[in-house]
Amino acid sequence: MLERLWRQWRPSGESRLSLAGLSPRERQIALLLxxxxxxxxxxxxxxxAPGTVRNHIKTVYRKLGLHSQVELMAAVREAGTAPHPAAATFSP
Structure with a gap:
């Protein structure tokens, strides 16, 4: 079911998920999501603050062209294995 929903949102050929366009903090939050x-x-x-996290989440979704955590997880599943969140380092 999840794959069927994912295909409705993503045309074929756009299956690669790249976190490269995200800032280090956005990448860290995406991996935790x-x-x-x-x-x-x-x-x-x-x-x-939770509000700061919500702002980062909105930015992550916008930059990746996604609308929800479910879409993010489906994109990761389709693209292959994601690194563990501990691998995301952040230096303010």
Whole structure:
């Protein structure tokens, strides 16, 4: 079912997901989302405000052309294995 929904949002040929266009913090948050996190848990893990996390999430979705965490997870599944969130480093 998830794959069918994904195909409705993504035309064939656009299956590659690239986090390269994201800032280090956006990449870190995207990886935590892929790992199943939500804004509240991510904000606790990163010790930043939940509103800041929600803003980063919106930016990640916009830059990747996605609309939800489910779409993000489907894109990762289609593209292959994603690195573990611990691999995402951030230096303010």
């Amino acid at each position: 892929i790992d199943g996190g939500c804004a509240k848990t991510i904000s606790r893990d990163l010790t930043i």
